[in-house]
Amino acid sequence: xxxxxxxxxxxxxxxxxxxxxxxVTFSGGEPLAQPEFLYRLLKVCKEHxxxxxxDTSGYxxxxxxxxxxxxxxxxxxxxxxxxxxxxxxETGVSNRIILQNLKLLxxxxxxxxxxxxxxxxxxxxxxxxxxxxxxxYRVSQVTLLPYHRGGVEKAKRLFATESxxxxxxxxxxxxxxxxxxxxHGLNPQIGG
Amino acid sequence: xxxxxxxxxxxxxxxxxxxxxxxxxELLTDFYMNEPGIQSVPVTRxxxxxxxxxxxxxxxxxxxxxxxxxxxxxxxxPTYPELCCHTLEDLEVLSSREKTPFHVSEDVKRVFRxxxxxxxxxxxxxxxxxxxxxxQWKRAFDAGVFTEFMxxxxxxxxxxxxxxxxxxxxxxEEEIEDALRNLDYYNDDDAYWKEQELRxxxxxxxxxxxxxxxxxxxxxxxxxxxxxxxxxxxxxMIGKVCxxxxxxxxxxxxxxxxxxxxxxxxxxxxLNVWDSFNPGRLDQHLYPFYKEDLETTVMTENFAKELxxxxxxxxxxxxAPPKVEITExxxxxxxxxxxxxxxxxxxxxVDAVNELSYVILDVIDEMRxxxxxxxxxxxxxxxxxxxxxxxxxxxxxxxxxxxxxxxxIQQEFLRMGKSVEDARAGGPSGCVTISAFGKESCILTGxxxxxxxxxxxxxxxxxPITGDLVGIRSGDPTQFTSFEQIMKAFRNQLKYFVDLKIKxxxxxxxxxxxxxxxxFLSLLIDDCIQKGGDYHDGxxxxxxxxxxxxxxxxxTDSFAAIRYCVFDENSMTMQELLHxxxxxxxxxxxxxxxxxxxxxxxxxxxxADSIARDVFDMYFDLxxxxxxxxxxxxxxxxxxxxxxxxxxxxTGATPNGRRRGEPLSDGISPSQGAxxxxxxxxxxxxSKIDHVRTGGTLLNQKFLPHVLQSTAxxxxxxxxxxxxxxxxxxxxxxxxxxxxxxRKAQQNPEMYRDLIVRVAGYSDYxxxxxxxxxxxxxxxxxxxxx
Numbered sequence: 001x002x003x004x005x006x007x008x009x010x011x012x013x014x015x016x017x018x019x020x021x022x023x024v025t026f027s028g029g030e031p032l033a034q035p036e037f038l039y040r041l042l043k044v045c046k047e048h049x050x051x052x053x054x055d056t057s058g059y060x061x062x063x064x065x066x067x068x069x070x071x072x073x074x075x076x077x078x079x080x081x082x083x084x085x086x087x088x089x090e091t092g093v094s095n096r097i098i099l100q101n102l103k104l105l106x107x108x109x110x111x112x113x114x115x116x117x118x119x120x121x122x123x124x125x126x127x128x129x130x131x132x133x134x135x136x137y138r139v140s141q142v143t144l145l146p147y148h149r150g151g152v153e154k155a156k157r158l159f160a161t162e163s164x165x166x167x168x169x170x171x172x173x174x175x176x177x178x179x180x181x182x183x184h185g186l187n188p189q190i191g192g
Numbered sequence: 193x194x195x196x197x198x199x200x201x202x203x204x205x206x207x208x209x210x211x212x213x214x215x216x217x218e219l220l221t222d223f224y225m226n227e228p229g230i231q232s233v234p235v236t237r238x239x240x241x242x243x244x245x246x247x248x249x250x251x252x253x254x255x256x257x258x259x260x261x262x263x264x265x266x267x268x269x270p271t272y273p274e275l276c277c278h279t280l281e282d283l284e285v286l287s288s289r290e291k292t293p294f295h296v297s298e299d300v301k302r303v304f305r306x307x308x309x310x311x312x313x314x315x316x317x318x319x320x321x322x323x324x325x326x327x328q329w330k331r332a333f334d335a336g337v338f339t340e341f342m343x344x345x346x347x348x349x350x351x352x353x354x355x356x357x358x359x360x361x362x363x364x365e366e367e368i369e370d371a372l373r374n375l376d377y378y379n380d381d382d383a384y385w386k387e388q389e390l391r392x393x394x395x396x397x398x399x400x401x402x403x404x405x406x407x408x409x410x411x412x413x414x415x416x417x418x419x420x421x422x423x424x425x426x427x428x429m430i431g432k433v434c435x436x437x438x439x440x441x442x443x444x445x446x447x448x449x450x451x452x453x454x455x456x457x458x459x460x461x462x463l464n465v466w467d468s469f470n471p472g473r474l475d476q477h478l479y480p481f482y483k484e485d486l487e488t489t490v491m492t493e494n495f496a497k498e499l500x501x502x503x504x505x506x507x508x509x510x511x512a513p514p515k516v517e518i519t520e521x522x523x524x525x526x527x528x529x530x531x532x533x534x535x536x537x538x539x540x541x542v543d544a545v546n547e548l549s550y551v552i553l554d555v556i557d558e559m560r561x562x563x564x565x566x567x568x569x570x571x572x573x574x575x576x577x578x579x580x581x582x583x584x585x586x587x588x589x590x591x592x593x594x595x596x597x598x599x600x601i602q603q604e605f606l607r608m609g610k611s612v613e614d615a616r617a618g619g620p621s622g623c624v625t626i627s628a629f630g631k632e633s634c635i636l637t638g639x640x641x642x643x644x645x646x647x648x649x650x651x652x653x654x655x656p657i658t659g660d661l662v663g664i665r666s667g668d669p670t671q672f673t674s675f676e677q678i679m680k681a682f683r684n685q686l687k688y689f690v691d692l693k694i695k696x697x698x699x700x701x702x703x704x705x706x707x708x709x710x711x712f713l714s715l716l717i718d719d720c721i722q723k724g725g726d727y728h729d730g731x732x733x734x735x736x737x738x739x740x741x742x743x744x745x746x747x748t749d750s751f752a753a754i755r756y757c758v759f760d761e762n763s764m765t766m767q768e769l770l771h772x773x774x775x776x777x778x779x780x781x782x783x784x785x786x787x788x789x790x791x792x793x794x795x796x797x798x799x800a801d802s803i804a805r806d807v808f809d810m811y812f813d814l815x816x817x818x819x820x821x822x823x824x825x826x827x828x829x830x831x832x833x834x835x836x837x838x839x840x841x842x843t844g845a846t847p848n849g850r851r852r853g854e855p856l857s858d859g860i861s862p863s864q865g866a867x868x869x870x871x872x873x874x875x876x877x878x879s880k881i882d883h884v885r886t887g888g889t890l891l892n893q894k895f896l897p898h899v900l901q902s903t904a905x906x907x908x909x910x911x912x913x914x915x916x917x918x919x920x921x922x923x924x925x926x927x928x929x930x931x932x933x934x935r936k937a938q939q940n941p942e943m944y945r946d947l948i949v950r951v952a953g954y955s956d957y958x959x960x961x962x963x964x965x966x967x968x969x970x971x972x973x974x975x976x977x978x
Contacts, residue, residue, distance in 0.1 A: 012796055015918060016872050020911035 003040045010050060023051025023073070032060035032068070039064060042071040058098035065101050075110045076143075077102060081121045082129040090120055099133075107138040116177050117147045118169050127177055131184035142181055142188045146174050194558060197255040198501045202508075202559065204253075208267040210511040210526060211295035212286065214303040215263060216270035216461065217277075219244045221311045232385070234392035234709040234726065241462050241712060242399035248461075250410050252430075255423070257502040258450055259407050259430055260457045266509035269294060272464040275708070276344040277312035280305060282516050291524055291962035294514050318343050320703050329696050333518075335655045335662045336842025337645060338693050338739070339638040339835060341466055342700050344519045346708055347728055348465020350717060351472040351531075351621040353630025356455055357448050357481070360440035361397040367721050368393055375724065386724025389731075392711035393721065400458045400712070401439045408434035445481040445496055449503050452477075455716065456507075456530075462712045464513040466636065467622035468528035469713075470564075472629040475534050475549040482548045493551065500555045507564040521838035522639060524965075525956050527562055529622035535578055536569030536598040539616045543573040550581060556592060557585045562956055569619050570917065571598035579910050586909075586926050587900040594925035596620045597917040603884045604922070608827065610734060624859075624888035624923045625738060625829050631718045632734035633727055633822065634887070637697045639740045639832065641839040642747040642807065643846050643856055645689060649682045650770060656844055664688045670766045675755045682751075683810050690814045693739055694826065701737070701821045705729035728822075735824025738887060741811050742832050742839055744804055745857025748793040749848030749866060751807070752800040756790035773845045776852045788849035794862025796873035801880045804860075808881040816885065829888040832858045837965050855968045859890030864971045871912055879919035886922065894927040894969075927969065934958065934970045 010024050017023050024045060031038050031054055038054070045052045054068070055076040069075075079098070081087050087095040102110070112134050116122055121130065134142060146169050169177075174190065181188040194202065223243040227236060249264035263270050271278055278286070283304060287296040321343050325333070332338060341347075368390050377383040408431045415427035429446070436443070437451035452471050459469040471477065485491040511526035534552050538544045556566050568582045582593055596619065604626055605615035614628040621627040627634040645663070648655055653663040666681035705728045714720035714727040725731030757763045763786050764772075772780035772787075791799040811828055818826040832839075840855035848863060850856075857863040860878050867874045871893060878891050900906055909926075916924055937944035941959035958966065 012876060013872050016911065016915050019915045019918065020908065022911075 003037065003044055006041055007044050007048070010045065011048065014048075014050065017050060021051075023053065025053040025055055025076070027055040030057055030059070032056050032058075032064070035060060035064035035068065039068050039071070042068060046071045058101045059093060060097070060101060062097070062101065062104075065104055069104055069106075069109075073109065075105055077105070077110050077112050079112050079114055079130065079134060081126060082133045083126070086120065086126075102137055102139075107140070110137075110139045111141040111143055112139050113143045113145055115145045115147055116169050116174065117166050118173060119166065122169055122173050122177065124176065124180060127180040128184070131181050131186060134186060135184050140185070140187050142186045144174070144177055144181070144188050144190050146190065194501065195498055197257075198498060198505070201253065201255060201502065201505045202561070205266055205505045205508045205561070209293070209295055210267045210269050211297070212283070212300050212514065213263040213265075213268035213270050214300045214308065215248055215268070216244055217273045217308045218303055219247050220274060221308050225311065232388035232392075233707060234389045234711050235395065237462075237709055238392035238395035238399070238711045241396050241458075242402075244461060245399045245403040245458075250406050252407065252410050252414060257426065257430070257446070257499055258453050258506050259411070259434065260404075260450075260453055260506070262457055262460050262510050267511060269511050269513060270461075271308075272346075272513060273308050273312040273316065275316060275346055275464060276318045276516075277309060277316050278304065278514070278516065279309065285516060286514050291960055291965075292511075292514075292520070292526055294511075317346075317703065317708060320707065321700055324699050324703060325696050329692055331660060331662050332689060332692060335644065335658065335660070336641055336839055337648070337662065337689055338640045339518055339522045339838075340696075340700075341519075341635075341637050342704065344464075344515055345466045345513065346463040346710070347633065347635040347701075347704055348459075348463065348469070348713070349467045349622055349625070349627065349634050349636060350459070350465065350632075350713055350727065351470040351619075351627050351629040352452070352455070352716060353472060353617055353718075354477045355630060355718075356438070356441075356451055356716070357477050358441055360451075361401055361438045361715075362440060364715055364721065365394055365397055368715075371721050371724055382724075389709065389711060389714070389726055390721070390724050392709065393715040396458070396462070396712035397715055400454060403458075404434045404438055404454050408432075442481065445478060445485045445491055446499055448478055448481045449499055453503065453506055458712050459716070460510060460528075463708065463710050465710070465713070466529075468510065468512070468530050470530045470621055471532060472621070473533045473536070473544075473569075473617070473619060475546060475552050476538065476544055479546050479548045482551075496548075497551055497555060500552065501559055504555060504559045504561055504564060508561040510563070518838065521841075522835040523833045524837075524962065525834065526960070527565060527956055530564040531620060531622055532564045532566045533596075533619045534566065534568050534582075534593065535571075535574055536596075536619060537571050537573055537602075537616055539613050541612075541616060543571070543575070544569075545574050545578045549578065553581050553585060553593075557588070560588075560590050566593040567596055567620055568593050569596050569598040569601070570913070572917075574598075576910060579913065580906055583900070583906050583909055587906065587928055589928040591925065591927055594624075594923060595913055596624070596923050597883075597921055600883055600917065600920055600922055601626050604887060607884055608734075608736065608825075608887070614733070620888065620923065623833060624831050624890045626887050627736075628734050630716070631732060632736065633717070633732040633824075634734070634736045634738070635701075636738045636740060636829070637700075638693065639742045639835040639839065640689065640693065640811075641742055641835075641843065641856070642686075642811075643743040643750060643850075644839060644843045645685050646682055646747055646750055647773075647844050647846065649678070649685045650773070650847075653685070656774065657842070669770065672766065675751075675759045678754060679751070679806065679810075683814075686810060687814050690739065690811075694815075694818060697737060697739075698821045701728070705821070730822035730824070735820060735822040736887065737820040737822075737824065737826050738829050739815055739826065740832070741808075741828060741830045742835055743856035744807065744830060744860050744881075745793050745863040745866065746846055746848060746850060747807055748800055748804040749790070749857075749863050750846045750850075751803045752792065753787040753790035753847045753849070755803070756799070757786050769847060773847065776845045777849070784849050787847055790848075792848070792863065792866035792868075794867030794874050794877045795869045796876035798880075801877045804877070805880055805882075812882075812885055827887045829886050830860050831888060831890040832856075834961075834965060837962075837968060855964070858892055861890075861892045864968065872915075875912065875916045875919065875921065879916060879921050883920050883922040889922045891916075891921065891924045892927065893924060894929075900928060931970050934966065938963070938966050938970075 053074040057078045223240045251261045283296045286294045375383045411427045411431035418424040438454045442448040442451045512528035534549045535545045618628040648663040653665045655662040663685045666684045709726040717732045720731030772783040777784040793800040815828045836856040836858045844852045
């Protein structure tokens with residue numbers, strides 16, 4: 001697979017992007033797992049005036065990051081939890097690199113995405129901490145992604161295991177989370 | 193919020209099951225039994241029309257504001273024995289069949305047995321048509337290669353322009369008198385026949401005026417004894433309205449609607465025309481009345497809405513006349529294709545959306561009836577608010593309104609030689625085919641089964657189902673060494689069937705011109721009066737004849753699979769392919785899998801899509817521009833109504849992996865389940881054929897309701913439609929129901945009586961459409977994302 005092959009697929013829908021002011025979103029998995037290829041793709045998209053978004057966990061080596069930032073129009077950037085300890089427990093890695101990378105992004109080019117998972121980051125304490133953290137980066141666009149179990153069947157087929165250990169948040173938990181984020185001057189949306 | 197009156201009338205219209213009325217057939221029989229037969233055909237038919245309207249029952253229902261029924265009561269459905277005289281067996285089938293049944297009482301059966309059948313035997317158009325056709329034609333017809341629209345129903349597809357809102361029928365009579373005065377008996381051999389046609393028109397227009405007067409008298413009679421003062425004044429007003437229209441031009445919104453309705457009843461009483469009749473661009477025609485009545489406080493907006501709702505119920509009260517056999521298979525629905533247009537552009541070429549357009553959209557939303565069928569014409573000049581309003585109705589899942597590209601329709605009209613003004617005043621009629629409203633006879637003559645023709649090609653002219661030579665000898669495909677040879681053989685077969693269809697279309701056109709003139713309908717369509725010509729005989733300004741291509745997805749995928757598996761990848765030989773088709777893929781699982789895995793139309797991949805374009809171009813070249821017998825031309829359109837089910841039954845296994853008997857693809861939609869790259873890819877593929885060279889194409893898309901629940905979802909759908917139209921698409925329609933709901937409805941029809949789905953160019957009650965079509969709708973790809 002070369003970038004010109006991917007570009008050809010992307011360009012098939014340029015009329016739809018024009019109509020809806022949309023563009024291409026590089027998602028995954030983790031697109032930054034292939035930083036060089038991603039970079040080349042972003043560059044050709046820029047040459048063709050196609051709006052680009054990168055949907056990432058932010059866990060990526062810094063050496064490529066700045067160059068990628070320069071040719072990306074929008075980041076969909078996951079911040080899961082403020083506490084590094086919880087982050088390590090739940091994801092297996094520290095959030096230090098993620099937060100360092102976030103510093104490299106112009107705040108108006110970022111939508112922070114927060115998965116809302118009961119028992120992990122849904123408490124008032126966790127969310128306040130998270131909101132403070134996000135505000136400190138001067139990012140105001142936040143999307144709350146309430147955890148859902150829609151992938152359970154797929155996980156079963158892929159891994160032949162019941163991999164989901166979490167439950168979906170109740171409407172009350174979602175409302176509470178929205179309120180906390182708003183209190184910290186953020187502009188949260190649900191889903192997306 | 194529906195008024196109590198509208199709720200009650202609507203409920204009556206929905207719950208009354210259609211039944212056969214012998215009234216019209218009996219009156220017509222009485223008339224012809226006593227008819228000396230000395231007068232010309234048009235005059236005789238005009239007198240028959242007059243006799244029916246003079247003697248039929250008058251029905252003025254409690255609470256009605258718009259009056260007039262085709263039968264003696266709502267849902268009482270007449271038959272037209274001069275065209276198709278139903279046998280006693282037909283009546284049994286009609287009353288007992290699973291889908292679109294018509295109740296037939298013992299009394300009606302008796303009248304048919306004793307009077308109607310004995311008189312009409314060997315006198316019907318159906319018999320004349322089948323007497324005229326050749327053995328070759330009959331073989332192709334029986335094999336399911338094509339259907340014939342005119343074997344049970346008359347050519348129609350007429351849509352009205354704005355003339356009746358400016359001119360009463362008496363003003364049209366003056367035009368007829370002028371035309372009569374201008375007849376040149378010295379130099380024009382046809383002068384006498386023109387005179388007869390024009391005199392017939394005069395008879396019919398007075399017949400309708402007198403019919404309206406009967407309603408006026410009935411309203412006044414009821415008013416005298418009416419206790420409720422509000423209803424009393426309504427009845428008095430109905431009396432006044434019916435004494436004014438249709439003789440004179442309407443002065444108010446109420447009169448304008450009643451004017452149209454009397455004319456509509458006249459047209460559908462005269463003949464069982466295909467695609468009943470249609471007011472066309474209702475928001476444009478009625479807007480001046482609406483505006484003035486609101487300004488002068490003659491009427492409130494709510495009352496305008498109530499009048500429209502009463503009008504909607506009137507159309508819903510008239511099921512399509514009963515069809516039997518293949519005609520029923522190809523169009524199995526009560527829907528009679530009265531398609532109301534909203535929006536688009538004006539005759540001056542500017543945005544036509546007005547306040548009344550929105551009121552009509554509200555009415556569509558609130559009434560939720562299968563009839564009338566409704567659509568919006570969407571131009572780049574119409575704003576997003578208009579589209580969004582329409583999509584909010586689409587979202588609710590009842591399949592209406594469908595959405596047409598007003599700008600591409602203009603190009604289609606202009607390519608066919610219409611004037612700019614006539615083009616702008618026109619639009620889609622019936623299902624998806626365009627017509628210059630008030631000026632065109634645009635006749636759909638039958639569906640052409642492309643996959644069946646491929647099947648015949650792969651069998652060197654033989655229909656493998658019967659073993660008969662149905663086509664021509666086009667070569668043994670196992671001897672073909674290139675894909676191009678298959679395409680060429682297919683083209684030869686297609687040409688043979690197109691020629692056969694056109695030859696007998698032309699003959700059938702002449703039969704209708706001679707035996708079934710429609711002077712009342714002719715009166716309404718320009719330039720029948722000026723020419724002294726009948727609607728069926730070249731009287732209209734434009735005369736187009738269509739043969740509808742069916743199965744584009746199936747045939748494209750079949751060709752793509754042959755090319756891919758036999759010629760490009762060499763994964764199977766032609767012999768192996770033919771063998772697996774003959775076995776209907778039994779014990780050929782691997783061969784079938786290879787065929788299924790070949791590229792498919794609908795994924796924005798040129799491998800398959802370019803074949804769709806080739807087949808389209810081939811069909812276009814063979815049909816478009818050929819002369820009909822009325823001074824007009826043949827045109828193509830791509831739509832199926834319900835024929836893709838019937839054609840599926842007549843067509844064996846096809847090389848795309850489709851098994852014998854399964855439905856064909858519908859319209860220009862991809863084969864069921866073949867599109868795997870989402871709606872944008874479908875739209876890209878569908879726009880690769882040149883819609884401008886058609887008179888209509890049909891693209892069906894189905895979405896699960898949750899996709900459209902958010903404002904963002906509606907917005908995305910709007911973008912999808914705008915992009916399809918920017919790419920030159922003609923029409924798109926949406927089914928918004930989930931498969932689960934449909935399966936539940938299939939199991940418990942009683943619980944889902946009101947579930948309406950988009951079938952193909954029209955909406956229908958899901959529980960009425962029969963199991964196979966239900967299954968087909970369930971299996972259409974349900975796109976989860978927009």
